[in-house]
Structures are given as C-alpha cells and as structure tokens.
Amino acid sequence: MEGDLKIALIGNPNSGKSTLFNILTGLNQKVGNFPGVTIDKKTGFCKLPDNRISQIIDLPGTYSLYPKSRDEVIVMEALADKKSAIHPDLIIFVADASNLKRNLLLYTQIADLKIPVIIALNMMDLAKRSGIEISSDALALKLGVQVVPISARNNDGISCLKQAILNSSKIPLQVDSIEVESLAPELIRKIQKELQVDLPYVALQLAHQHEQLSFLNADENKRISEIENEFAFHSQKTQATETIARYNFINDVLFDTISFKADAKLETISNRIDKVLTHKIFGFILFAVILFLIFQSIFAWSEYPMGLIEQLFVWLADTGNSLLPEGVLRSLLIDGVLAGLSGVLIFIPQIAILFAFISILEDTGYMSRVTFMMDKIMRKVGLNGKSVVPLIGGLACAVPAIMSARNIENWKDRMITIMVTPLVACSARLPIYTLLISLVVPSKSIWGFINLQGVALMSLYVFSIISAVVVAWVMKYILKSRERGYFIMELPVYRMPRWNNILLTMYEKVKTFVFEAGKVIIAISIILWVLASYGPGERFDTIEKKFESDLYTQKYTPAELDRLIASAKLENSYAGVLGKSIEPAIKPLGFDWKIGIALITSFAAREVFVGTMATIYSVDADDKHLESVRQKMQSARNPDTGLPVFTTAVAFSLMIFYAFAMQCMSTVAVVYRETKHWKWPTIQFVYMTGLAYVASFIVYQTLK
The missing domain is CATH 3.40.50.300 (P-loop containing nucleotide triphosphate hydrolases)
Incomplete structure (x- = not known):
C-alpha cells in the first residue's frame, strides 16, 4: 500500500x-x-x-x-x-x-x-x-x-x-x-x-x-x-x-x-500522588507490591485460557492421527509442526497479560516515576537513571531495550547498560519459567490469595534485576572512563490508561511473538523432527530387529514395545547423538541428553526450549499417548533410576541456567550493531554462559 x-x-x-x-x-x-x-x-x-x-x-x-x-x-x-x-x-x-x-x-x-x-x-x-x-x-x-x-x-x-x-x-x-x-x-x-x-x-x-x-x-x-x-x-x-x-x-x-x-488542580493532584509513589521508602514498597500483583495475575488469569489451548492441541493431534494415513507426512505434521506450534501458542495468554500491565504502567505515567526513583540506586552501581529504561524494557525484549541505550550519553554507562540488559528476564523466558514452575511448584494459595506459582515467577524476575545490578557494579570497576553521566527527565502528569491503546499494544506484541518467535520455533521443530526421526548408519534397523526377538515380544505388550522402540530410536537418532555428545558436560547440572538437545536448539532463541521439549517428547511417544507438553514432561522418567526427570532440583537448575545464559542470536547481533565490534558480544556471551553454568551447578547440587 x-x-x-x-x-x-x-x-x-x-x-x-x-x-x-x-x-x-x-x-x-x-x-x-x-x-x-x-x-x-x-x-x-x-x-x-x-x-x-x-x-x-x-x-x-x-x-x-x-x-x-x-x-x-x-x-x-x-x-x-x-x-x-x-x-x-x-x-x-x-x-x-x-x-x-x-x-x-x-x-x-x-x-x-x-x-x-x-x-x-x-x-x-x-x-x-x-x-x-x-x-x-x-x-x-x-x-x-x-x-x-x-x-x-x-x-x-x-x-x-x-x-x-x-x-x-x-x-x-x-x-x-x-x-x-x-x-x-x-x-x-x-x-x-x-x-x-x-x-x-x-x-x-x-x-x-x-x-x-x-x-x-x-x-x-x-x-x-x-x-x-x-x-x-x-x-x-x-x-x-x-x-x-x-x-x-x-x-x-x-x-x-x-x-x-x-x-491548576491537575498539577497539584499529580504532585500529591508523587509524594507517595516516589517516596524514598514507600515508593519502593509500592513498586514491589505492584510487581507482586502483576505476577500473581499472570498465573491466576492465564490458567483457564492456557488449559483451553492445551486441550485444542491435544484434540488436533488426535484428529490428525485418525484422519491422516500413517507415515512420514503424518509424523512430520503432528510430531514436528503441531508440537512446535503448541509450544508457541500456549503462552499467548501470559504474554498478553504481561504486556497489558507494562502498557498500563507506561500509559498512566508511573513507569517514568520508577525511572526517576531508581536513578540514585543506578548511580551507585555504575549506571544512571536513563539505564532504567533499557532494563525495564528488557522485561519485554532485550533487542529494542539495548537499542534504547543510545539515549545514554556517557560511554561507560551505556556500555555497562548494554552488557547487563540481557540478564533481565525477557518475555522469551516467560514460557520456560511458567512451564517449569507448573511442573514442580504446587498451584496452592497462601491466605487465600497469594499463589505459590506467582511468588516463584516474581522471585525469578526480581532475581534477574538484582543479578543485572550486581554485574553492573562489578563492571563499574572493570570499564574505565572519565566521562560523567547526567540524568534529565520530564515526569508527565498522571492519566487514566487508554484501553484502546492497551489492547492495540497487546495485539501488536502477541502478533510479534507468534510470528517472529513462531517462525523460528516451527523451523527448528521441523529440523529437530528430521534429526530425531533418522539416525546414522543402520542403527534404526538394528533396534527394530532387537525388539522383534522373543525376549521382548513375550515380556512386553505391543503398546509398551512401541514406546521402547520409539525411545531407543530417539536415543540413537542424530538428535540423540548430539545430545549424548554434550551430556557429560551438563550432567553435573542435572540435565540429561534430551535437555541437552533443547539447550543447543534454544541458542537461536530461548523460547525454542518449549517447542524442542514438545517435539522431542512427541517423537518419543506413540499415537495412543496424546498429551500436552506439560503432561509429557511431568510423566518423563529417568531410565536408570525410574525417578521423574524434572525434579525440583532439575527444574530450578534449568530456570537459573536460562536466567543467566545468553541464548538469543538476535541480542548478540544487536549488541554487535550497537558497539560496532565483535569484542563486546563475545565477552557478553562468555560471561553470561559462564555465570549460567556455575549458578546452575550450585542450585542443582544444593537442591538434589
């Protein structure tokens, strides 16, 4: 047009x-x-x-x-x-x-x-x-x-x-x-x-x-x-x-x-509100309460629509299995494309709710007050008040957040902001966190209104902000610059949120998530399906012959045999070989070779983790066990111990790994564009991956 x-x-x-x-x-x-x-x-x-x-x-x-x-x-x-x-x-x-x-x-x-x-x-x-x-x-x-x-x-x-x-x-x-x-x-x-x-x-x-x-x-x-x-x-x-x-x-x-x-009543009202909302003590308490309510709402309000989406995909897989003839095409569409797609669309309610709240805070003028309040704290760790804009923007996505750091005139403040912004929990981590929290944290309420899963989610977000601040403080002593930063900001008057604008923002952000992240996830899901459905040499033929022997046919039912064959084929597929090759390195973190495959594929984008899990466990299952990815992961068992794969120790170890790891190629690319040098994204990738490994190791060894 x-x-x-x-x-x-x-x-x-x-x-x-x-x-x-x-x-x-x-x-x-x-x-x-x-x-x-x-x-x-x-x-x-x-x-x-x-x-x-x-x-x-x-x-x-x-x-x-x-x-x-x-x-x-x-x-x-x-x-x-x-x-x-x-x-x-x-x-x-x-x-x-x-x-x-x-x-x-x-x-x-x-x-x-x-x-x-x-x-x-x-x-x-x-x-x-x-x-x-x-x-x-x-x-x-x-x-x-x-x-x-x-x-x-x-x-x-x-x-x-x-x-x-x-x-x-x-x-x-x-x-x-x-x-x-x-x-x-x-x-x-x-x-x-x-x-x-x-x-x-x-x-x-x-x-x-x-x-x-x-x-x-x-x-x-x-x-x-x-x-x-x-x-x-x-x-x-x-x-x-x-x-x-x-x-x-x-x-x-x-x-x-x-x-x-x-x-001039309006200005007076805004000033009166500011005396409370920007108070040096009550201001921070109120901000913490607002964050608490947001994360409680994300779990409470999204549960029903997420359940409907889960049921829809189970029904689609069931319908596809009954209508399509058995073969490669059916497996590709159901175990590859549909499984990967379910890993994207199921989190639409939570992402919509998160962006709705962020948009309301911006629209009312409150987000500007948060920036103002945080200036003194930011300066103590080598940043300034303008650094809060990228850090808060990082709750949505690190890419535009890092680009917004251009408004920071001081080189040192700007570089530290760019280096720590990806530590803030972005919306790409939300699907991983909510999936793993739902596996190990009970959906119980304390005092009738405090949801434990919401508390766990908020803790991860607060942890991410604290981590960014601590790393910024360390970098303050590593990066040297004589420039002095300054902070000038106009505080708009408080206004009622524009609900049409909120809905439009929700629509735009969800559309971006579905189409941008969705394209990557579906592409990787198809590649994964190929890697998980085929193996080197004659391994698959050997597995078929092995399970045709009387030793197995007399001991197991046909349904159990199908699951054993699928599991053995997955382990010997190209994807299995890839996962097994890194398993020794990630075993101290509590991760098996299947999680290893997800760690590799999600280097393209963090949210790919969920799609990978959906594809891996779909390939591993048979047509008679059509479940949501959450149910598949919940029922997954360690073949050596018979215990659940996703224990509390493993789930929190994974969450902490993703809290630190730089698993987003788009962020790497934008850091290069902003710094005009490969040195900075390389340093960022190395320090974040190192932090992820060490923190994940400590969490797993402590909780196991």
Missing part, C-alpha cells in the same frame, strides 16, 4: 505523538527499521475524508534538532535529506498544550526547514484543567500555519485534523521565527553555494551536525570542516545565540495567544 501523501509526526517526548499515530492508523501499521540503522520505525496509513490514503511516519521524539542520541539524528536526516525515503510532504507537529513554550522551540526549528506544517495542539483538556487558555486562531495567525486543538487520548478533534491535512498547502506558509543568515552569514552562504543547499537553516545544521549525518559523503564532510575552520565557526556559541533568539520570538507569540487562570 502506498500513500498519496507522506506525513511525518514530530514532537517532544510525552507530547502524545504515539497516541495520535495509533488513532490515525489504527491496526493499519507496521514496525521496521529506519534505513541503515536498527532504530524502530513505525509507519501506517490513514484514510482522509476524500478517500485518499496518506502514509504516516512516526519519527522519534526529540526536544531539539540538535541531537543528543542516534534516535534524534534520525529526525534531522529525514527532514534535511530530500532524497530520503522518509522525507515528508507534510509535517504534523504534535505540541503539548500544557507545556507550549518548551514545545515551540522544536517547532520554530522545523518551521525554518520550509516543509509545510500543521500544529496539532494536543492535550487541550489537560491544559484547560491546569488553568491554561490558548487562542488557537490567534496562534495560527502569529505562526502562519493551521493550528488544530485536539485531545488524542479522548479522540477529540481528529476529524478536524484530517480536514486540515486536506486543506494543507504544498507551499510552506509558516512565518520565519529568526533571521537564520545573521547567525553565521559567510559560512551559511558558502555551504549553500558549494553543496548546493537551498535553505539557510539546512546549511547551518550541516555545519553543526555534518559528522553525524549519514547522507553526506566523505568529501562533503571534509569540505564542511574546512569551511568551519575558515570562518572560525563555534557550534556551541551559535546554538546558544540561536536558542535565545528563538525563545524571544516564542515569548512574543505566547504573550498574545495564551492566558493563565489561578486554578
């Missing part, structure tokens, strides 16, 4: 830009990467009142066109490079009406790039309740652009905004805010002439940012540096002069367009 009009959404962080994007595009959106970088790019399509389709691009939030992170450079590259695939025909500038003065600094910079602009004056309801009155008509006259009052959270003013898009001019009509040429006249003229740049402000920005802009080649970069030296250009002084001039213009505009009432 291609849009007739390419529209970029630009605004400060917390201005409601993402909310507006979701309303304009609905479910018609996709997430990719900006060209040449690993930063998430959200694009979508919006139908206008005349039935035309416009493409909406959600650019990263920024306070200024002078970037402090790679995310913010993207904005300048998109707007300054006319050849860019994301260069817009129109900009919708999303401004927070309750904090208009600060927001307009970025607007005046964008306006000077001479791309048509509409101002979406968002959060008008909050501004009114805060005692702020804005004359949007007067503001429009002062700035020379359309100004549309909206409240994206309440879906107010969206139809007017769409109409404004239809009415927009292809020619930029905005008023100049400052005399750009006066800031560095000779330099601007020379850059314009030699690099054939149309606009004075683009020429000035090239002087400021040419080393960071990817669309400039080496010769252009060199020439700009020479021009800077020729005219003794001082970037910081020029920025300061420009900012003062812009605020003088903004003050004049706001003097005639904005008025204040004495009443």
Whole structure:
C-alpha cells in the first residue's frame, strides 16, 4: 500500500505523538527499521475524508534538532535529506498544550526547514484543567500555519485534523521565527553555494551536525570542516545565540495567544500522588507490591485460557492421527509442526497479560516515576537513571531495550547498560519459567490469595534485576572512563490508561511473538523432527530387529514395545547423538541428553526450549499417548533410576541456567550493531554462559 501523501509526526517526548499515530492508523501499521540503522520505525496509513490514503511516519521524539542520541539524528536526516525515503510532504507537529513554550522551540526549528506544517495542539483538556487558555486562531495567525486543538487520548478533534491535512498547502506558509543568515552569514552562504543547499537553516545544521549525518559523503564532510575552520565557526556559541533568539520570538507569540487562570488542580493532584509513589521508602514498597500483583495475575488469569489451548492441541493431534494415513507426512505434521506450534501458542495468554500491565504502567505515567526513583540506586552501581529504561524494557525484549541505550550519553554507562540488559528476564523466558514452575511448584494459595506459582515467577524476575545490578557494579570497576553521566527527565502528569491503546499494544506484541518467535520455533521443530526421526548408519534397523526377538515380544505388550522402540530410536537418532555428545558436560547440572538437545536448539532463541521439549517428547511417544507438553514432561522418567526427570532440583537448575545464559542470536547481533565490534558480544556471551553454568551447578547440587 502506498500513500498519496507522506506525513511525518514530530514532537517532544510525552507530547502524545504515539497516541495520535495509533488513532490515525489504527491496526493499519507496521514496525521496521529506519534505513541503515536498527532504530524502530513505525509507519501506517490513514484514510482522509476524500478517500485518499496518506502514509504516516512516526519519527522519534526529540526536544531539539540538535541531537543528543542516534534516535534524534534520525529526525534531522529525514527532514534535511530530500532524497530520503522518509522525507515528508507534510509535517504534523504534535505540541503539548500544557507545556507550549518548551514545545515551540522544536517547532520554530522545523518551521525554518520550509516543509509545510500543521500544529496539532494536543492535550487541550489537560491544559484547560491546569488553568491554561490558548487562542488557537490567534496562534495560527502569529505562526502562519493551521493550528488544530485536539485531545488524542479522548479522540477529540481528529476529524478536524484530517480536514486540515486536506486543506494543507504544498507551499510552506509558516512565518520565519529568526533571521537564520545573521547567525553565521559567510559560512551559511558558502555551504549553500558549494553543496548546493537551498535553505539557510539546512546549511547551518550541516555545519553543526555534518559528522553525524549519514547522507553526506566523505568529501562533503571534509569540505564542511574546512569551511568551519575558515570562518572560525563555534557550534556551541551559535546554538546558544540561536536558542535565545528563538525563545524571544516564542515569548512574543505566547504573550498574545495564551492566558493563565489561578486554578491548576491537575498539577497539584499529580504532585500529591508523587509524594507517595516516589517516596524514598514507600515508593519502593509500592513498586514491589505492584510487581507482586502483576505476577500473581499472570498465573491466576492465564490458567483457564492456557488449559483451553492445551486441550485444542491435544484434540488436533488426535484428529490428525485418525484422519491422516500413517507415515512420514503424518509424523512430520503432528510430531514436528503441531508440537512446535503448541509450544508457541500456549503462552499467548501470559504474554498478553504481561504486556497489558507494562502498557498500563507506561500509559498512566508511573513507569517514568520508577525511572526517576531508581536513578540514585543506578548511580551507585555504575549506571544512571536513563539505564532504567533499557532494563525495564528488557522485561519485554532485550533487542529494542539495548537499542534504547543510545539515549545514554556517557560511554561507560551505556556500555555497562548494554552488557547487563540481557540478564533481565525477557518475555522469551516467560514460557520456560511458567512451564517449569507448573511442573514442580504446587498451584496452592497462601491466605487465600497469594499463589505459590506467582511468588516463584516474581522471585525469578526480581532475581534477574538484582543479578543485572550486581554485574553492573562489578563492571563499574572493570570499564574505565572519565566521562560523567547526567540524568534529565520530564515526569508527565498522571492519566487514566487508554484501553484502546492497551489492547492495540497487546495485539501488536502477541502478533510479534507468534510470528517472529513462531517462525523460528516451527523451523527448528521441523529440523529437530528430521534429526530425531533418522539416525546414522543402520542403527534404526538394528533396534527394530532387537525388539522383534522373543525376549521382548513375550515380556512386553505391543503398546509398551512401541514406546521402547520409539525411545531407543530417539536415543540413537542424530538428535540423540548430539545430545549424548554434550551430556557429560551438563550432567553435573542435572540435565540429561534430551535437555541437552533443547539447550543447543534454544541458542537461536530461548523460547525454542518449549517447542524442542514438545517435539522431542512427541517423537518419543506413540499415537495412543496424546498429551500436552506439560503432561509429557511431568510423566518423563529417568531410565536408570525410574525417578521423574524434572525434579525440583532439575527444574530450578534449568530456570537459573536460562536466567543467566545468553541464548538469543538476535541480542548478540544487536549488541554487535550497537558497539560496532565483535569484542563486546563475545565477552557478553562468555560471561553470561559462564555465570549460567556455575549458578546452575550450585542450585542443582544444593537442591538434589
């Protein structure tokens, strides 16, 4: 689908830009990467009142066109490079009406790039309740652009905004805010002439940012540096002069367009809530209680839908066995594809619940408070408050969490954050934890409402965060840097969560999990089925002949013989040989060769562990024993001792192994992309695998 009009959404962080994007595009959106970088790019399509389709691009939030992170450079590259695939025909500038003065600094910079602009004056309801009155008509006259009052959270003013898009001019009509040429006249003229740049402000920005802009080649970069030296250009002084001039213009505009009432209840309410939620003692207690309730809910609310999904897959396998003729195809579809698929889909309820809670915490403004509270603690272990964003983001997925570490200006803080973020328990570990917990922790409640399985799950998540903090503290003394980090953050006012937004987030995250993780799991399940169904040489023929002898046929029933043959074939298959080869190394951890196969396959992605177990135990079983993967693992017995394979010691040893091990190729790849060197992902892989082995060994030897 291609849009007739390419529209970029630009605004400060917390201005409601993402909310507006979701309303304009609905479910018609996709997430990719900006060209040449690993930063998430959200694009979508919006139908206008005349039935035309416009493409909406959600650019990263920024306070200024002078970037402090790679995310913010993207904005300048998109707007300054006319050849860019994301260069817009129109900009919708999303401004927070309750904090208009600060927001307009970025607007005046964008306006000077001479791309048509509409101002979406968002959060008008909050501004009114805060005692702020804005004359949007007067503001429009002062700035020379359309100004549309909206409240994206309440879906107010969206139809007017769409109409404004239809009415927009292809020619930029905005008023100049400052005399750009006066800031560095000779330099601007020379850059314009030699690099054939149309606009004075683009020429000035090239002087400021040419080393960071990817669309400039080496010769252009060199020439700009020479021009800077020729005219003794001082970037910081020029920025300061420009900012003062812009605020003088903004003050004049706001003097005639904005008025204040004495009443400012909303801010007072937010401040009152903050006195409790960000208290140096009660704040942390409340955060712990919120985490406790989240993990209790994950188990309590997901039990019924997970049971239904389990029953569905047992029924599908039963139906497939009765309808399909016996042979390789049936085994592949049921023992390979269906078993692997069940390992993905069964955890949809838990993942949906986890992301719903994370989304609610973000939407209400509480997650920003957690970041603020953790700053002092983070600094003591060699991090800063901004490190909390990747660490909390790691609860969902380490890949975008590591990319978000770009916002940390200090090199040492950023490197330590990248190195420890994968230790935080991500959603890929959730299926492993919940499966193993359900095997060894009873589903009992203490005092009628504290579920033991929920307590076990929360303990693993808390353990992961403590581990990340301890490792960060150690790295603080290993990595050397003289840079000093700093932490600046705006706390948004508290708001009610937008349930449509929560549902959309749940849908997107579940879809990503099913399709991204699902593709990997099914592919590995098929490969595993092949490895588990065939063996080297004539081993399988030897097994068939062995069990055809009277010694076995007279002693066992046909059903028991089938299970013995299946088990012997699995042990002698390619997968069995692979598992047996690493069994001596993993036996001290309590793991057998079947678990060894899962450890190897889940190096691609942790969640593959569940699919591997489902496939291995499906190949090992016969058609008369159609059970869920949980039941198969529960009934698995050690052939030497006759005891259960998954004892409490083995299950917790496995959980601790996965808590530490770097078993995610995507994370390895993104760490390489972010650090531009294989040294850091190699160090990370080695230290995490070493920690996993030692911790797992200690847990197993202690509990066995």
